[in-house]
Amino acid sequence: MTNPRRDSRFLHLKKIALGLLALVSICAVVLFASKDARRATELRLAEAAGNIATRVVASRSEGGGAADFISIPIEVRKLNEIIFQARGVANTQVIATSEGHVVFDTGLATQAAKQRRILDDALPPGDITHVILSHSHQDHVGGTRFWVEDETEIVAHRAFSEEQRYLLDLQDYLWSRNRMLFPFMPENPIKSGPFAYGVIEPTLVVDDTKPLRFEQGGIRFEVLSTPGAEGLDNLCLWLPDKLILFSGDTFGPNFPQFPNIFTMRGEKVRKPIEYIASLERLIELGPEMIVPSHQDPIRGREKIRADLVKMRDAVRYVHDATIAGMNAGKTVHELMAEIELPEPLALSQIHGRVSWAVKSIWEYYATWFHFDSTTELYAVPVRSVQPELARLAGIDAITKLAAEHVEADENVEALHLLEVALAGDSSHRAALEARLSALQNLLNQAEGSFQNSYEMDWLKYRIRATNESLAGAMQMPIRRDTASP
Ligand SMILES: [Zn+2]
Structure with missing residues (x-):
């Protein structure tokens, strides 16, 4: 006859023993397994944690605006014979060559491990030779640690480290402001572990005077400085043989649109003339396809050119009208009310607003004292x-x-x-x-x-x-x- 009490105690002990065995096995894997196995374990854990975080954020979101990006499925699509893209809040792109793969942007940290896994399943075998980061925003660099191998070059703009520094120093300030706009975000930023922001050290830098050009597997790559847009550290990747431009956030999350000259989220000034020059540079390239790091690729050389010209001319128009108004002695509020895009330059203002651009350009040049009231000084x-x-x-x-x-x-x-x-x-x-x-x-x-x-x-x-x-x-x-x- 069996003793039910003893049996249940035995089962209990057995469970504890099995649990301990599992724990010891995991520790053994982490401590003694090969680097590859450790990495695979880290990726699996990061993917599981990231899936939970994504589900929590999605469940809090009511949709609309930035919240719609959370519902974009994390899946791979092949854009041509060599370009693979993992979609998500932000996209990660891989250009696969016979001499190794080039990654452009690494997505949001909580989605990046999954993006890496599904891309690995789709890619031919090969080392990761370069990780190119379009700029220092969290949603473009979050998965960098999941991609970088011993020999991988991390390519970023010369201004990347300084932009990352200030975004990290002001993390609490920026997070609390962002949460007002995006209440579905977690209460606090993640400050340690694989999802923490602010730990990237580029190994190769580019700037206006030092683009990076290299050839790999018969494909030419050009990493170009395109400051303005979402920050001073903005860059694009250009494939001259394919006429394909990887644009990161150079145009914002939609194309075409009136850009955010600088954002109300509380970040540093973005320079309008530098942005116009960056757009000029991209128009001269003549891209046939743009692959942005949000949403879908855009195809068609003529249409792309026309839209790029329109964006450049719209920013130029607002810039010049603001300067003219300042010189004419008008107040910033008068100019915010009166400057509008003429019909041929009409663009979506879903992301950037012309009246805010006027205020931004005004304050970019004239800074904090508006010569309006003595009280401004105190x-x-x-x-x-x-x-x-x-x-x-x-x-x-x-x-x-x-x-x-x-x-x-x-x-x-x-x-x-x-x-x-x-x-x-x-x-x-x-x-x-x-x-x-x-x-x-x-x-x-x-x-x-x-x-x-x-x-x-x-x-x-x-x-x-x-x-x-x-x-x-x-x-x-x-x-x-x-x-x-
Ligand atoms: Zn972005």
Whole structure:
């Protein structure tokens, strides 16, 4: 006869023993296995962790704008006989040659191990000779460690290390700002382990005076400096024999579009004239196919040329109109309101907005002092006297006036007034309701006009925050009344 209690204790012990055995085996693999086996284990673990992270982010996302990129399937497609692409939030490309493979961009860290595995399954055997990084943004460099082998060259722009340095130094600041726009992001950046940002050391650098040219397996490669775009460290890969351009984020996530001259996410200045020069350079190449690191390849020499010329001319037009307005003594706000693209240069403003480009170019040249008010010189913002203004005028009276502006579709004027009212009482119900209406009107207008994803994401964030205030339960990354809607 068996003793059920003893049996269950035996089974329990057996489970523990098997568990320990498995743990010891894994440790043995990690400690004593060959480098290849360790690497394979690391890739498998990174893929499993990355799949979980991707699922969590996707489950939090309501779609629209940047969130749509999360739903792009991670899969391989072959663009021609030598170019393999793993899709995802950002794409990873491999140019396969008989003398080894060249990788262009390594994707988002949490998707990169899977991208590497599925590319490995599709690629012919070969060493990874080069990993070329289009710029230092997280979604383009995240998988670098999964690709680099002993002899692999890491190719980046000369400005890459400095751009990576400041993005890492300001990681907390930038993360908290990005989370306002993209609330599906994890609460905090990953600062250690295989997904951590900021550890890449290029072994070959390029700049305007030093492009990198090499031939491998009968294919010529040219890595060209194309600053501007998404950063000073932007570069492109050109295959002159195939007329194919790997553009990273040189054109932003869509092509063609009006670019983000510099982004509202809080990053460093991007230089407009350098960007125009970069576009000139790419027009001269005459690409037949563009392979961007987001979304789909673009084909057709004539169409590509026409769109590149349009982008260059649109940026040039906005730049020159801003300079002319500055010299004519106009204010930045006057120019933001009046400068528009003429019809032949009309481009999608889904990513960059012309009025923000005007402000960017203005501040790029004139910097922080607008010669508008003495108060600009001192650490005493207008907010410091708003509570007194609210007391003086009365919060109800200001709110009533603001509501009339909302009624007249003057929503930004209403928001100015409501900042005063809410400085007097941050939980004033009518003021919060008027703010909600103004924000909702602006969102409706954004959806009905340029559909600019950053504008819509910001307005949605402020609407969420206002709803939370109304519900009396506010938990914000920054105090709600210190950010201007
Ligand atoms: Zn990107």
